Amino acid sequence: MDVLTEVKLPLPLFKKGKVRDTFDLGDSLLMVATDRISAFDVVFHEGIPYKGAILTELSLFWFDLLEGVVENHLLTTALPNSLKDYDELKRRSLVIKKAKPLPVECVVRGYLCGSGWKDYKKTGSVCGIKLPASLVESQKLEKPIFTPATKAEMGEHDENVGFDHVVKTIGEEHANAVRDLSLRIYKKASDYAEKHGIILADTKFEFGIYNDKLILIDEVLTPDSSRFWSANDYSPGRPQQPFDKQFLRDYLETLDWNKAPPPPKIPPEIVKETSERYILAYELITGKKFER
Numbered sequence: 001m002d003v004l005t006e007v008k009l010p011l012p013l014f015k016k017g018k019v020r021d022t023f024d025l026g027d028s029l030l031m032v033a034t035d036r037i038s039a040f041d042v043v044f045h046e047g048i049p050y051k052g053a054i055l056t057e058l059s060l061f062w063f064d065l066l067e068g069v070v071e072n073h074l075l076t077t078a079l080p081n082s083l084k085d086y087d088e089l090k091r092r093s094l095v096i097k098k099a100k101p102l103p104v105e106c107v108v109r110g111y112l113c114g115s116g117w118k119d120y121k122k123t124g125s126v127c128g129i130k131l132p133a134s135l136v137e138s139q140k141l142e143k144p145i146f147t148p149a150t151k152a153e154m155g156e157h158d159e160n161v162g163f164d165h166v167v168k169t170i171g172e173e174h175a176n177a178v179r180d181l182s183l184r185i186y187k188k189a190s191d192y193a194e195k196h197g198i199i200l201a202d203t204k205f206e207f208g209i210y211n212d213k214l215i216l217i218d219e220v221l222t223p224d225s226s227r228f229w230s231a232n233d234y235s236p237g238r239p240q241q242p243f244d245k246q247f248l249r250d251y252l253e254t255l256d257w258n259k260a261p262p263p264p265k266i267p268p269e270i271v272k273e274t275s276e277r278y279i280l281a282y283e284l285i286t287g288k289k290f291e292r
């Protein structure tokens with residue numbers, strides 16, 4: 001499979017994200033997951049082989065598992081007739097409901113890491129939620145917490161905010177609904193993952209309004225939106241090694257790079273290893289072999 005980092009289609013572009021390009025089909029949207037990769041909110045020039053297919057097939061796996069918990073944006077995996085000859089779109093494209101995205105990143109944390117750990121060290125709280133004293137890095141929280149963030153524009157970083165900020169942005173009814181749904185989805189997914197030897201440390205959801213109803217949009221429970229750890233290697237009191245992007249991040253930390261564009265070049269061996277990590281994540285989570 002060739003890597004795909006730019007998508008050119010005879011369709012109006014609806015939105016170009018860091019990883020996904022979305023096209024307007026009139027009543028619906030075509031969401032194409034490219035092989036682009038971003039770290040520290042910077043998009044790299046190199047594509048990661050199979051990444052778009054992995055993210056798409058993993059989201060489909062979770063949509064299926066979450067049936068009955070939340071309505072999602074999937075309409076069909078079949079390409080529109082006019083695009084049937086575009087081989088590069090196969091396995092990475094979904095026809096989805098055109099929703100109005102709510103401007104909130106709905107993050108759920110079951111473990112204390114990343115920006116949650118940073119905020120806790122500074123203030124003893126995450127997103128205004130006071131946590132017990134003397135927790136250590138990567139510690140499992142007594143119960144999962146909803147820690148929303150702003151949805152930053154391209155090139156900016158998301159920022160953790162309190163629940164009151166979400167209420168102000170989208171209203172109390174929607175704020176309560178996305179919090180409750182996010183926690184329920186996290187519970188279902190983390191229970192599943194745990195049975196497969198995987199810890200879902202934290203994850204981010206996006207919701208949108210469609211026909212006046214709240215639905216789950218975007219990608220779900222992929223390595224790009226979540227931290228998955230191996231339960232076998234878990235040991236609190238230090239950072240854990242997620243299966244996938246941490247490898248690239250660790251490499252980037254060895255460079256003299258200020259984490260602002262332009263991105264440095266990723267060497268071929270790092271590209272290849274990152275691809276293998278994504279494939280491993282897919283296989284461990286779904287229990288299925290990934291078809292190359």
Ligand SMILES: Nc1ncnc2c1ncn2[C@@H]1O[C@H](COP(=O)(O)OP(=O)(O)O)[C@@H](O)[C@H]1O
Nearest residue numbers: 017018019020022073096097098099101217218
């Ligand atoms: N069903 C949908 N309706 C409208 N917009 C959507 C839908 N699903 C996802 N999106 C938007 O499409 C974009 C997906 O591309 P992505 O590369 O993840 O972007 P980002 O750089 O914002 O993370 C996101 O901005 C997301 O809000």
Ligand SMILES: [Mg+2]
Nearest residue numbers: 017018019218
């Ligand atoms: Mg995204």
